[in-house]
Amino acid sequence: MKVLSENQLKRICIAILEAVGTPRDETEIVADSLVKANLRGIDSHGVFRLIAYVNRVKYKTIIPGAPFTITRETPSTALVSGGFGFGQVIGVRAMKLAVEKARKTGIGAISVFNTNHFGMAAYYTMIALQNGMIGVVTCNTSPSVLPWGGRVPMLGTNPICVAIPSGQDIPIILDMATSAVARGKIESAAKEGKPIPEGWAVDENGEPTTNPVAALKGALLPFGGPKGYGLSFIVDIVSGALAGAACGKDVCSLYPEEQKCNAGHFFLAINVDSFIPIRDFKAAVDKVVLELRSSPPASGYESVLIPGEIEHRTEQKRLLEGIPLSKETWQRLKKLCEKFKVELIPFIDSEV
Numbered sequence: 541m542k543v544l545s546e547n548q549l550k551r552i553c554i555a556i557l558e559a560v561g562t563p564r565d566e567t568e569i570v571a572d573s574l575v576k577a578n579l580r581g582i583d584s585h586g587v588f589r590l591i592a593y594v595n596r597v598k599y600k601t602i603i604p605g606a607p608f609t610i611t612r613e614t615p616s617t618a619l620v621s622g623g624f625g626f627g628q629v630i631g632v633r634a635m636k637l638a639v640e641k642a643r644k645t646g647i648g649a650i651s652v653f654n655t656n657h658f659g660m661a662a663y664y665t666m667i668a669l670q671n672g673m674i675g676v677v678t679c680n681t682s683p684s685v686l687p688w689g690g691r692v693p694m695l696g697t698n699p700i701c702v703a704i705p706s707g708q709d710i711p712i713i714l715d716m717a718t719s720a721v722a723r724g725k726i727e728s729a730a731k732e733g734k735p736i737p738e739g740w741a742v743d744e745n746g747e748p749t750t751n752p753v754a755a756l757k758g759a760l761l762p763f764g765g766p767k768g769y770g771l772s773f774i775v776d777i778v779s780g781a782l783a784g785a786a787c788g789k790d791v792c793s794l795y796p797e798e799q800k801c802n803a804g805h806f807f808l809a810i811n812v813d814s815f816i817p818i819r820d821f822k823a824a825v826d827k828v829v830l831e832l833r834s835s836p837p838a839s840g841y842e843s844v845l846i847p848g849e850i851e852h853r854t855e856q857k858r859l860l861e862g863i864p865l866s867k868e869t870w871q872r873l874k875k876l877c878e879k880f881k882v883e884l885i886p887f888i889d890s891e892v
Contacts, residue, residue, distance in 0.1 A: 542870040543862040544888070550575045552873060552887050553587060559880035560597045562604040566629045573628040577660040578863045581854035582715075584724025585660040588869045591876060592657070593626070595797035602626055602656050608633045616645040619783065620652045624800060627658030631677075631805065635664040638809035639671045646814030651783035652805040657794045662715040662851070665703035668809045669711055672818050675703040676808040680779040680786075682793035685719045685760045688769035691746050693759040696791055696803075697723050698775040703848075705812060706825040713848035718772035719760040726752045726760070731868040780804035 544552075553571035558564065570593070578586035596602035606625030610618050618637060622630035634650045641648030658664070661677045668675025681696030697717040704712040717723075721740045729736050730752035741755035742748055749755050762768035780787035785804030792802050812821045832844050858864075865873070877884050 541867065542865045544865065545862050546575055546579060546859060548887050549578065549587060549863055552877070552882070552884065553590060555882045555887070556590065556594065556876050556880060559882055560594055560604070562597070562626070566604060566626055569632050570626050570628045573659050573663045575863070576663055579855045579858050580660070580662070580851040581858075582660050582851070583866070583869070584722055584728045587865070587873060588724075588728065589657065589659065589794075591872050592794055592797055594876060596656065599798040601798060601800045616641050616647050617649045618651075620650055622652050622655035624654050624656060627656035627805075628663070630655045631658040631664045631807070632667065634805065634807045635667045635675065635677070635809065638807045639668060639673060642673055642809040642811040642814075643671070646811050648809040650807040652807070653783040653785040653802075655803065655805050656801045658805060660715070661699050661701035662703065662713050662848075664807060665701050665713060665715075666711065669703045669705055669713075671809070672705050673812060674705065674810040675701075676810075677701045677806065678775045678779045679805045680776045680791050680803050681723075682791045683789050684723050685762055685772060686742070688762055688766040694789060695769070695772045695776055697760065698772040698779070700771070700775050704825060705818065705822055706829065707822045708826060708829055708846070710846065710849050710852045712825070712829070712846055713851070715848070715851070716763070718763055718768050718775055720763050720768070721760065723760060726755050728866070730756060732866050779806045782806060
């Protein structure tokens with residue numbers, strides 16, 4: 541296992557992205573997004589994905605410097621073509637546009653098509669938080685999850701993320717797949733040769749499995765049974781159909797990299813001050829948080845946590861101790877550096 545600081549890892553990513561022709565302003569966004577995911581312990585959406593992005597640039601299914609085009613607009617909404625640019629770059633621009641509209645009208649809602657894999661959804665809701673707004677992000681993904689009562693994958697992991705402003709030191713962020721787990725976590729387990737917990741997936745015969753390789757050949761289970769299935773369906777429609785992007789079985793995967801992504805993304809910013817003063821809103825949220833924290837924990841638990849607390853604790857720990865990279869991820873980075881003649885030593889030997 542290799543351990544690098546946030547700055548070291550970010551500088552390596554920037555160098556690799558620049559080597560494939562990505563404009564500097566875009567390299568900063570993509571690298572920051574990937575490393576932020578690693579910091580928060582969402583390693584499946586971190587630098588592990590960089591090789592897929594680089595391959596997509598090679599196949600022109602990711603186009604660095606692609607135009608961000610508003611194709612339809614009202615004072616509070618917009619439909620945007622991302623031009624098949626980096627999903628992170630498109631996502632940041634879309635959420636900033638949503639915030640700008642929310643500042644003027646109270647709510648900003650942006651649907652995006654012609655986009656790409658955008659990594660950790662929380663990265664975009666944090667932009668709303670920084671502006672004192674509620675942020676909501678959804679996206680649909682390729683079929684890998686069984687519908688409730690079915691035995692063939694029909695829907696994606698279809699994540700939803702909601703961030704809530706508060707007076708807490710810990711950002712309140714619910715970031716969840718509507719499947720029992722994000723597919724990337726199973727991919728990471730397969731790469732590392734580790735088993736997965738029961739209840740995550742079934743094999744190709746529909747039998748429960750703890751083998752990640754068998755799970756990748758089979759299907760994920762919906763989170764919470766019929767409730768997760770229903771939520772996944774809604775996210776699919778809001779993300780895809782609303783943007784004129786693909787839905788259901790038509791949504792393409794991040795792989796193979798030569799195939800264009802046709803998923804849809806949805807970004808919503810809600811200006812709290814358009815409803816009640818932000819101070820009053822935060823006070824109400826803080827009251828609920830304090831009540832939850834003071835509630836008695838169940839047997840085997842130290843305390844009741846709020847959404848996003850585990851990720852926040854992981855981030856604080858990794859900012860101090862460094863980001864641990866699996867052997868597989870480190871080898872991927874080294875191969876990319878060798879391929880594009882990026883020297884690792886200056887980055888590894890540099891200070892935090």
